[in-house]
Amino acid sequence: MDDLAIPAGKAIAELKTVLGDRLATSVSVRDHHSHDTSRLKPHLPDAVAFPRTEEEVQAIISACAAHGVPVVPFGAGSSMEGHTIPVRGGITLDTREMNKVLEIRPEDLLAVVQPGVTRKQLNVELRETGLMFSVDPGADASLGGMASTRGSGTTAVRYGTMRENVLALRVVTPDGTAIRTGSRARKSSTGYDLTHLFVGAEGTLGVITELAVRLHPIPEAVSSAICAFPTVAEAVEAVIEAVQYGIPVARVEFLDEVAIAGVNSYSKLDLPVAPTLFFEFHGTPAWVEEQARLAEDITRSHGAIGFRWTTDADERAKLWQARHDLFWATKAIIPGYDLYTGDICVPISRLAESIVAARADIDASSLKGQIIGHVGDGNFHTAYLIDPNNPEHLREAEELADRLVERALVVGGTASGEHGIGMAKxxxxxxxxxxxxxxxxxxxxxxxxxxxxxxxxxxxxx
The missing domain is CATH 1.10.45 (Vanillyl-alcohol Oxidase; Chain A, domain 4)
Structure with missing residues (x-):
């Protein structure tokens, strides 16, 4: 252990009386909490706490404050920029056992949950209500972690990110005080907006212990469509026109030809290996058909090669599961290699040029890489395959990712559309x-x- 060992030891001894076996110091548990899904170097925490109540969170933070020990909140560990790596040791506070859905209020279109509840868990409990929680980052992330990183995902273009879907919070601040932010009303004009100060703070201002989140009606009908394009530019320009036309797409995902080849191999699909768009439309049966027809007209005007759409649930599920498995599909392209990811968001008018430039960068490098994106809101990701034991691979991937961000900032975009800052950015x-x-x-x-x-x-x- 480092120079924090003595104060950490005092905090650990104090917290053992509160948590018992739910304060773990074994190497295996600490190792599990030493990293996330990023390529960043792991660091061991001194101990891992598993609270079940807000009062226990208060006790953990109060003990750590008394002894000057770091506290690192931890959800599902699926972050991608080093958010949960305890670089200065201390206590990792894992919220997995704070996993209760406390209240569902269908009449108010909201649910109240503990931070360890995952999005899939909440949607299972909502099945009988005709409602859904919309934010879908792909991984079965915890809602506390999603709020802390201001998560989003494939449906953000229609339903918004965590910023739009968190109404209120309970938070334990760094001195051990529990506070409530926001309300269950749909709007308020009182006080500072503390809710959205903590949403996106990445655990640096306190620990979320409860969330009130928005729910949305499950659409009467859902249809999906897929179409390929001769070039990246034509695919992205089709999306831009569809968004500017006002088609209320629920999801529109871009996959370049490298991503499609990976999907075909990993998920056993037979899609044309070309830049491709996945669409999803929500509404009444007549309305989703009309949306699909409008999208088809637009995509064909931009050179789309075929436009297949379906309302079949099994076919849709297979398509979107393949999209969500893309991280693993890409890693499988070169077994043993890691992914170095990039994530930016730009104004929709600058999207095509940004993706074309990113693709040109990859093609001019020695690395294999892909581009995917939630392109309906200007957000796209790069993934470069690197040999983790090759310093030159790491250097070149970092240069590509930095260039991606620099270009985004020049056109008025942001360094991250959804992965957040963590340590890497x-x-x-x-x-x-x-x-x-x-x-x-x-x-x-x-x-x-x-x-x-x-x-x-x-x-x-x-």
């Missing part, structure tokens, strides 16, 4: 936000003067 905070970073740092200092909440992350931006 701290270097871009000043470039994107300028002097606003100083305001963020003052907020961090005011709420967390000891600097114990997820140190080395957003509160430490340069």
């Amino acid at each position: 701290l270097k871009f905070m000043r470039r994107e936000h300028g002097k606003a970073v100083d305001v963020m740092k003052r907020i961090k200092t005011a709420l967390d003067p000891l600097g114990i909440m997820n140190p080395g992350k957003m509160g430490d931006a340069g």
Whole structure:
């Protein structure tokens, strides 16, 4: 252990009396919490706590504050930028056992949940209500983690991100105080918007212990469509026109030819190996057909090669499962290689040029890589396959990812559309936000003067 071992030891001894066996110090449990899905170097926490109640979260944070020990909130561990890596040791606070759906209020279109509830778990409990929780990042992430990283995903173009779908929170602040933010009303004009201060704070300002989230009616009918294009530019220009035309697509995903080849191999599909769009439409049976026909006309005007659409549930499920399995499909292209991912979002008018430039960068490099995106809202991802033991691969992938962000910032975009900042993108905070970073740092200092909440992350931006 590092120089935090002595204060951490005091906090651990104190918390053993509160949590018992739910404070783990075994190497195997600590190792599981030493990393996320990023390529960043793991670090062991000194212990891992598994609270079940808000009062236990308060006890953990109070003990850590008393002894100056870092606290790192942990959800499902599916983050991609090093958010949950305990770079300064301390206590990792795993919310997996805070996994109760506390209340479902169909008449108000909301649910109240503990932070360890996952999106799939909530949707299973909602089945009898005719409602759904819409935010779908692909992984079965915890709602607390999704709120902390301001998560989104494939349906954000229609239903919004976690920013739009969190109504209220309960949060334990770095001094151990439990507070409530927001309300269950659909709008309010009272006070500072503290709810959305904590949504996206990546665990650097406190620990979320309860969320009130928006629900949406399950659509009467759903249809999906798929079409391939001769070029990347034509595919993306079709999306831009569909969005500007006002077609209320529920999802529109872009996969380049490398991604399609990976999907075909991993998910046993036989799609044409070409830049491809996946669409999904929600509404009444007549309305989803009309949306599909409008989209077909637009895509064909941009050179689409075929346009297949269906309302068959099994066929739709197979298609979207293949999309969600793309991370593993890409890793399988070169067994033993890791993925170095990029994630940016740009104004929709600059989307085509941004994706074309990113594809040209990959083609000019020595690496194999792909581009996918939730292109209806200007968000796309790159993934570069690298040999984890080859420093040159890592250097080249980092250069490609940095160039991706630099271009996004030049056209008024952002360094991350949904993966967040974590540790990997701290270097871009000043470039994107300028002097606003100083305001963020003052907020961090005011709420967390000891600097114990997820140190080395957003509160430490340069």
